[in-house]
Amino acid sequence: MTSPTAQRLGVVPCVFAIQHLPRATFPEDDDWIALVRAPEGLTVIREAWPTGSGDRWIGLYGGGTGHHLDAPGMLAAIIGPLDEASIPVFVASTFHADLVLVPEPRIKEAVAVLEEAGHRVDTRHLSPPGS
Secondary structure (H helix, E strand, O other): OOOOOOOOEEEEEEEEEEEEOOOOOOOOOOOOOOEEEEEEEEEEEEEEOOOOOOEEEEEEEEOOOOOOOOOOOOOHHHHHHHOOOOOOOOOEOOOOEEEEEEEEEHHHHHHHHHOOOOOOEEEOOOOOOOO
16 A cells, blocks of 8 residues: 555664653754654663663654745654554654654564555664664
């Protein structure tokens, strides 16, 4: 099934960690990719720590033509098929596109699901298993 809002996505060439800091208003370092401040604390997206501790997420990022703030359905076209496949996501939106994070062990499945839905996914930055 091809989505009317099919997009070109790329695998981001780093691994991410998502952190919740319940009493923080800003992280103590500047090693972050995205921040969201909410009443329950601060959510921080950063490159995963080299030790591999915690959950690791792989990012899919779109952009380019056709993705404008007023274009409806762009994010839904990506997360809808992933939801149907029961693949968890965490999303951070930018002015130009959405960074959709999926658990590292599910990235190849996520790519297959998105391609089946009509998206084009550039996987050149996808690491081989075990790396």
